[in-house]
Amino acid sequence: MASIWRYILAGLGLAALLVGIVAAVYLTLPQSAPGPDLSRSKKTANGLFLASFEPERGAVRQGELQSWLLTLKTAAGAPVEGAAITVSGGMPQHDHGLPTSPQATDYLGEGRYRIDGVKFTMSGWWQLHFGISAAAGSDSVVFNVVL
């Protein structure tokens, strides 16, 4: 008799262990997938500017031509005026470029530049590279967008 109880107890213990392992695997899975840095505001590569990048009108919609705003401040926080901006990018995991050629089309004041013609045709990880030349010098920044 006693030995049967021992088996059952051991079985229960093992079951608890299994549940624990399964739970641990479940909990750690999402964290273990490495994702790109999704921040919409960051320092440019050489720290010359603080750049932020967001859709001009709220949400990002797949397959639509949208305009975004790139806002540039100097390290001291002053808006960057008269910057020349180049845009390139693509999908690093599919080694292809952007489906459109976005351009900086308008200066909206206070360091804000309209980047028009942005289109994300598929879900996944996209990158937009900006080359920025202004009075303070030239620098670049990369933003990741995941759809």
Add this chain to the structure above:
Amino acid sequence: MRHIVGIAGLLALAALALVGGCGEPQFSDAEKKIIASLALNTLPSLKPDTTNRYADVPAAAALGSTLFFDVGMSRDGTLSCSTCHKIDRQFQDDLPQAVGVGHTNRRTMPLAGVARNPWFFWDGRRDSLWAQALTPLENPLEQAGNRAAFAHYIKKRFGERYERIFGPLPDLSTVPANAGPLGTDVEKAAWNAMPSGQQEDVNRVFANIGKAIAAFERSIEPEQTRFDRFAIDLATGAKPEGDAAFSPEEIVGLKLFIGKANCVTCHNGSRFTDNSFHNTGVPPIDGLPPDRGRVDGVAQVEADPFNCFGKFRDGDESACRELRFMVKDGPQIVRAYKTPSLRGAASRPPYMHAGQFATLDEVVAHYSKAPIAVEGVSEVHPLDLSDRERAALVAFLKTLSD
């Protein structure tokens, strides 16, 4: 000791079954989201086309429909749009390459949902539905006409209908019977001899022909399929019944399509197209003229006098953002072709821009092998699918046709 191992094994199996959901939730939440995004009920309503102010005028669509089926709209009076875009065949002709007055080098494209495209033709060499319609009319291998002859024909056959929609026709009394910038040498010479005001008058009538045909084509929309019924039931949590229920093979195919086989990266949204251009390594056909796809399409749409920047556009230039922001160079547009919709594809072989593949099995085998492109760089990579997986993908594609 053996008992402990046995019991632990059983418990482990039970735990696995729990995690695996006993096969109950067939799709993860992420998969369900993608499936819902492919269903026809997420197709947004058709946007107005501000470049064509007759786009939603019923009389224009009615005239356009007449012209679409009228063999008078060709050089020899033998061909219409509907010769190749057959109404009972999804507006295509089942041929590997279309045949008009001559043999073309491209496959006729089906027209369901065509008004939603930002670009037209396999290489996107036109940027509006109305500018597209003008191209086959003058293509020497298709309807092979010339714009002066079309203007005369419209005046003679449809003058009153035309004027009720577009206003008075210009005076054509001194316009040569045959003249156009793309025709035979004689027609070109006749065109070049016309005063520019007269050329513009003829161009205006020609553009309006395109606008009427485009108004008609806006009514050609995709139809609901078994896949859509399945997807709607899945989204609402109802159990798919009758033909909306998928076989295990179709489910495997759907999962591959949106998962491991990556088809959905390009064939996405409720029309199964990203409206963009990709080199997928489809081989050229021996004996046809060289075909470089989008890279040539870009040059042609920029040169087209009927493009969105041209003077025949209605509305303002804000409608021209696709043209303004198009990719003009780079290796990615060499031998790149427009992603076709997959709705109805199973029932209209052959496949690809020049009918390269006769069956869906061949199409899927191509993606599985992913050969290197003859020019440019293919974006697809070998999938090495098993026989079973290839058959499952084909089974799924068929649900987009029933």
